[in-house]
Amino acid sequence: MRLLNRIPSPARALFLGALPFLMVLVAYLIASDMRLAANPDDKLLPSLSSFAEAIQGFALEPNKRTGEYQLWTDTAASLTRLGLGLALSAAIGLLFGVLTGLIPYARVTLSPFIAALSLIPPLALLPVLFIVFGLGEVSKVVLIVIGITPFIMRDLALRVAELPQELLIKAQTLGGSTWQIALRVILPQMLPRLIDAMRLALGAAWLFLIAAEAIAAEDGLGYRIFLVRRYLAMDTILPYVAWITILAFLMDMAMRQISRRLFPWHHVGSART
């Protein structure tokens, strides 16, 4: 049988999927053991027990100085910024995406500008944001918005243009005005595509969040890992990175579920995830 026709059973698929994770874990444990055997004070590859101790300290016990549970306050701060940034980007991206995708006058007016805007490296603007908006929450949220909105706008404009011409003609023969067609025909069809675009933009959003927190913040997941870097505290950094990865994974999964639940028509007959 050809390799391309051989489909693994669910149990085997689960095992094969877990295999790379296990291999990395085992490789880490061996390397960690070797380094600790050579030097018990090594900080680069801590043992599992020092991870457990560190996690106990920052996740399950209140901080001795502030009385806060550090991991949870960091998580809350980061997720608030990320959520605000994503929500604003989605709203702006949807508005301008539908506008430039549907209305030729809006397209010729705004598309070159949006295209130019999207070429600016957002991190190069971070100093400007700090100067204009101060070092508080606003500049971090704005960085996320500037970072991912152009992508969402352009993606949605393409999706609108991709709709079969026949649908727009049909809507006009049903007597729809531009506004009604945007509201009843275009917008509802763009919502699941907006979720797809957001899922793709999620990685970039995290990147900008952590960059902004690393440079100027008083809490947040990105702030913490850059802070403890000074002490080579791998026992804190690695669990934080794993936690960020889990959060990103859960957000992606939640968006996929929301899309399936709210827009069943978008997922009929397609195996897309």
Added chain:
Amino acid sequence: MTTLSIKHLWKEYGDQIVLENVNLEVKDHEFVTIVGASGCGKTTFLRMLLGMEQPTRGTFLIDGEPLPAEPGPDRGIVFQRYSVFPHLTVMENVLLGLELDRATWLGRLFGEKRRRAIAETEAVLDEVGLYAARDKYPAALSGGMQQRLSIAQAVIKRPKVLLLDEPFGALDPGISADMHQLILKLWEEHRMNIFMITHDIKEGFELGTRLLVFDKVRLDPQAPGAFGATITYDIPLGVTHKKLYTELVEATSRTERFNDELVHPA
């Protein structure tokens, strides 16, 4: 009462002439079927009727008025594909036509108005045989059912003119026979004018009250775009000579004939 009057109509793209000197008068309640080889301007003609294309020269009048330059509710359309909204159920697809008309800002009806509109919608769905499928999304419908839905959408607007662009071309023969019955029934009941493009000349003869053939009268092999197509036959149906029918079948089905020869080499 709806009449169409087309005089000296030309359509050119740059130096490529698609249609030349088309003249046509259509009375009320006619069923006009249009046949012709590919690339002879049938679809361009339909797009002009729809308002998606403007004539380069000539006049195009509907009820004595120039045809609007964009699609509107007086001219319904059923395309071969992609003419139903995938995000709406069968019921919502048809209801939309009433909602766009009666709710200017939200495009959505509520309460008593909605209930009344739903009753009207259900009557039309019943007429086209989709009542049982009213809560399904189009993706769950067969090709024939999707075309029924598209016809229902158009019919609920009570258009003066219904345009059909090869609506049954992608359907199985048995299903298109059912669709023929349906479209004739609706044409009788709603008294609109129908223009239907078809590749199937038999279908053209069976359904229409009048058959138009689009073809190029002159052809320059060195410059295929130099001359346009026009209406070469305008046949009132029911009285066609058998020889002419055979001739037309040959003229419009060159590709099919070629296929036949391949299948039966003897």
